[in-house]
Amino acid sequence: MKKVGYLYDPVFLEHRPDSFHPENPQRLKAIEKAVDESGLKDYLILIKPEAARKEDILLNHAEEYYNRVEATQEIEFGNFDPDTYFCKDTYRSAMLAAGGCIKAGKMVMEGEIDSAFCAVRPPGHHSEHGYTKGFCIFNNIAILARRLWADYNLERIAILDWDGHHGNGTQHAFYDTERVHYASLHAFPFYPGSGTKNETGTGSGKGYTLNFPLGLGAGDEQFLGPVKEEWLPAMSDYRPEIILVSAGYDAFTADPYVFLDVSPEAISEICRIAKAAAEEYCDGRIVLVLEGGYVLDYIGRAVVEHLKILME
Ligand SMILES: [Zn+2]
Numbered sequence: 001m002k003k004v005g006y007l008y009d010p011v012f013l014e015h016r017p018d019s020f021h022p023e024n025p026q027r028l029k030a031i032e033k034a035v036d037e038s039g040l041k042d043y044l045i046l047i048k049p050e051a052a053r054k055e056d057i058l059l060n061h062a063e064e065y066y067n068r069v070e071a072t073q074e075i076e077f078g079n080f081d082p083d084t085y086f087c088k089d090t091y092r093s094a095m096l097a098a099g100g101c102i103k104a105g106k107m108v109m110e111g112e113i114d115s116a117f118c119a120v121r122p123p124g125h126h127s128e129h130g131y132t133k134g135f136c137i138f139n140n141i142a143i144l145a146r147r148l149w150a151d152y153n154l155e156r157i158a159i160l161d162w163d164g165h166h167g168n169g170t171q172h173a174f175y176d177t178e179r180v181h182y183a184s185l186h187a188f189p190f191y192p193g194s195g196t197k198n199e200t201g202t203g204s205g206k207g208y209t210l211n212f213p214l215g216l217g218a219g220d221e222q223f224l225g226p227v228k229e230e231w232l233p234a235m236s237d238y239r240p241e242i243i244l245v246s247a248g249y250d251a252f253t254a255d256p257y258v259f260l261d262v263s264p265e266a267i268s269e270i271c272r273i274a275k276a277a278a279e280e281y282c283d284g285r286i287v288l289v290l291e292g293g294y295v296l297d298y299i300g301r302a303v304v305e306h307l308k309i310l311m312e
Pocket residue numbers: 163164165248250291292293
């Protein structure tokens with residue numbers, strides 16, 4: 001059985017809205033409850049987060065923006081933008097989320113664990129260099145990729161983003177470099193509006209961004225087809241040193257915030273495909289980072305299923 005890390009901490013529940021918001025602590029509570037009840041914890045390596053340092057955040061974000069987030073600790077509740085709220089504990093949660101992902105990624109790189117699932121919030125993939133977007137504060141997966149790139153001199157990091165929304169922030173972070181290969185499956189045209197087929201990178205990054213925009217209502221075949229037919233061959237050429245996944249669960253049929261029609265089985269199948277690619281190209285090194293997903297009784301089951309896949 002593979003050694004799989006599971007990152008979770010109640011501190012991730014402290015980032016909370018003052019009125020109803022789809023991205024709320026109940027999401028992570030549902031995941032933690034399902035993992036707890038699954039009995040898998042006896043076999044997982046439980047990872048406690050350590051806060052990111054300011055310099056980690058600055059690997060991907062502007063200092064002025066970091067300072068703006070840090071300053072919210074003085075304020076009970078507020079909004080960065082119409083979609084993205086904060087409370088006085090948001091900064092702490094966000095620093096531990098980013099730092100926890102770094103810790104999990106380093107444990108994988110050091111061979112302490114084979115792979116990891118990071119059950120964190122606030123989510124990250126919409127977050128841009130200098131501003132919040134779409135419920136996201138710091139871009140956890142982009143910060144993780146930058147940290148691993150800096151500390152291990154990695155030259156080929158693959159990010160697969162299977163959240164039902166386009167990860168605009170992550171795409172933009174690595175748009176001009178060949179050192180990160182970014183691929184995204186997402187509903188289109190739909191929020192955030194980016195992620196067309198002809199967005200493929202620029203400069204030395206040309207060809208290292210791969211977008212799979214899916215028509216509204218697209219199902220399992222449209223979801224899995226491009227992964228098998230285009231992403232896997234791209235990985236065969238790229239030979240990643242680690243695969244990072246923006247694991248969102250909102251492509252699921254019943255999700256109220258994305259209009260795709262993807263079954264739980266297909267979302268598990270994509271996890272299996274990503275894990276198999278990691279085994280083929282990078283000694284199984286793969287780190288999943290939670291993004292969206294809003295159907296509470298599904299996301300818990302999905303994460304348990306994905307942990308089992310990683311453990312196989
Ligand atoms: Zn999403």
